Amino acid sequence: MPSPRLKPSDLLTIGEIARRTGLSVSAIRFYEDKRLIEPVRTGGNQRRFLRSDIRRLSFILIAQRLGLTLGEIEDELAKLPQGRTPTAGDWEAISAAIRLRLDERIAELTRTRDRLDGCIGCGCLSLAHCAIWNPQDQLGQQGPGARKLIA
Amino acid sequence: MPSPRLKPSDLLTIGEIARRTGLSVSAIRFYEDKRLIEPVRTGGNQRRFLRSDIRRLSFILIAQRLGLTLGEIEDELAKLPQGRTPTAGDWEAISAAIRLRLDERIAELTRTRDRLDGCIGCGCLSLAHCAIWNPQDQLGQQGPGARKLIA
DNA sequence: CCTTGATCTCAATTTAGGTTGAGACTGCAA
DNA sequence: TTGCAGTCTCAACCTAAATTGAGATCAAGG
Numbered sequence: 001m002p003s004p005r006l007k008p009s010d011l012l013t014i015g016e017i018a019r020r021t022g023l024s025v026s027a028i029r030f031y032e033d034k035r036l037i038e039p040v041r042t043g044g045n046q047r048r049f050l051r052s053d054i055r056r057l058s059f060i061l062i063a064q065r066l067g068l069t070l071g072e073i074e075d076e077l078a079k080l081p082q083g084r085t086p087t088a089g090d091w092e093a094i095s096a097a098i099r100l101r102l103d104e105r106i107a108e109l110t111r112t113r114d115r116l117d118g119c120i121g122c123g124c125l126s127l128a129h130c131a132i133w134n135p136q137d138q139l140g141q142q143g144p145g146a147r148k149l150i151a
Numbered sequence: 152m153p154s155p156r157l158k159p160s161d162l163l164t165i166g167e168i169a170r171r172t173g174l175s176v177s178a179i180r181f182y183e184d185k186r187l188i189e190p191v192r193t194g195g196n197q198r199r200f201l202r203s204d205i206r207r208l209s210f211i212l213i214a215q216r217l218g219l220t221l222g223e224i225e226d227e228l229a230k231l232p233q234g235r236t237p238t239a240g241d242w243e244a245i246s247a248a249i250r251l252r253l254d255e256r257i258a259e260l261t262r263t264r265d266r267l268d269g270c271i272g273c274g275c276l277s278l279a280h281c282a283i284w285n286p287q288d289q290l291g292q293q294g295p296g297a298r299k300l301i302a
Numbered sequence: 303c304c305t306t307g308a309t310c311t312c313a314a315t316t317t318a319g320g321t322t323g324a325g326a327c328t329g330c331a332a
Numbered sequence: 333t334t335g336c337a338g339t340c341t342c343a344a345c346c347t348a349a350a351t352t353g354a355g356a357t358c359a360a361g362g
Contacts, residue, residue, distance in 0.1 A: 015308065025309085026351055034349090044358050046309055066263065070349070095267060102264045106257060112217065113253045116246060166338065176339085177321055185319090195328045197339055221319070 011048040014039070021057045028057065034070050036060060036077060052085040059091070066098055067105065162191070162199040172208045179208065185221055187211060187228060203236040210242070217249055218256065 018025045031037050032047070037056055039047040056077065063073045076094050080086045169176045182188050183198070188207055190198040207228065214224045227245050231237045 013308075024351080027349085029310090030350055042358085044309085045311095046358065064349095066267075099264060099267050102260060102267065106260045106264065109253060109257045109260065113250060113257065116217075116250050116253065164338075175321080178319085180340090181320060193328085195339085196341095197328065215319095 010051060011040070012051070012053070014047045014049070017049045017054060017057065020054050021061070023057060023061070031057070031060065031070070034074065036070065036074055050085065055086070055091065056080075059094070063098060066102060068098070068101070161202060163202070163204070165190075165198045165200070168200045168205060168208065171205050172212070174208060174212070182208070182211065182221075185225065187221065187225055201236065206237070206242065207231075210245070214249060217253060219249070219252070 012020070014025050014028055017023075018028055021028075028037070029047075032039060037049075037053055039049045039053070042048055059077070060070075060073055063076065064070075068076070076097060079094060079097075080090055163171070165176050165179055168174075169179055172179075179188070180198075183190065188200075188204055190200045190204065193199055210228070211221075211224055214227065215221075219227070227248060230245060230248075231241055
């Protein structure tokens with residue numbers, strides 16, 4: 001009498017999901033730590049992942065490529081419905097939100113390039129007058145690294 | 152008999168150059184450590200900067216905003232002539248090089264956006280087929296952080 | 303049953319780009 | 333010549349995003 005309740009084939013070990021996503025095992029554990037993903041545990045305390053988690057992890061990879069921090073990604077993932085496996089429509093909504101960010105970054109870089117053109121023309125690179133060094137528009141990466149700590 | 156050899160007014164202390172560039176004193180010392188700038192020293196071992204170093208530091212700030220790492224910035228600065236104060240023309244050459252990088256990044260992001268549009272259309276976010284997740288074109292930021300260590 | 307590979311947790315280390323603090327010395331002005 | 337702000341060096345610490353290693357435990361095949 002085979003048990004119909006358990007379908008272990010639907011659950012993936014951390015090694016399996018790592019292979020499927022291309023992520024390292026340690027990175028996946030790290031993401032769990034950061035609450036980006038929540039696998040269930042076996043009686044022996046090992047992680048088991050849903051198939052839909054592959055898509056979730058893929059999203060993390062893609063969003064990182066688009067320049068989002070893990071914190072921002074967590075915010076996006078929080079928009080997914082709790083309790084049920086996300087549908088294609090759920091993912092579409094998030095993708096659209098990311099498209100907006102992408103558009104902004106492209107616009108910022110384009111503005112910067114145009115200003116740089118002006119600077120090349122005038123030979124200008126002095127902070128006092130340079131149009132690039134204008135606090136009014138923050139480029140995506142807002143200034144030197146640890147400076148963020150001040151904020 | 153005033154000494155005509157010394158023109159201390161042409162040399163700036165670290166505090167002065169920090170005020171003029173908006174950088175912190177500690178950041179400037181850090182850049183010296185990274186060989187991005189080489190102030191001379193007084194008999195009492197204090198740093199003294201040339202006026203042209205203001206422009207050099209400004210360049211560092213601008214290049215960072217454009218997404219270059221300090222290492223890449225060092226490479227660009229290495230193109231400046233040794234021994235003489237850089238001219239406007241010297242800076243123009245470097246600005247032009249950076250403009251190229253900017254163009255590349257804009258092109259990359261634009262390609263990515265177009266692909267994302269395709270993904271939104273098909274609801275696709277699976278690594279196996281997603282056009283965004285294509286190792287063939289590396290977006291400027293090449294994947295998750297510490298992964299760089301491997302290379 | 304036993305071995306072996308996979309996992310587990312937890313702490314330390316990495317890179318980039320700095321900041322912060324301690325304790326000592328400099329330099330300029332009154 | 334003293335007073336004090338500015339500097340000096342050096343070491344420790346910070347965030348992000350992970351990796352690496354130690355030592356223990358799990359799970360599945362033979």
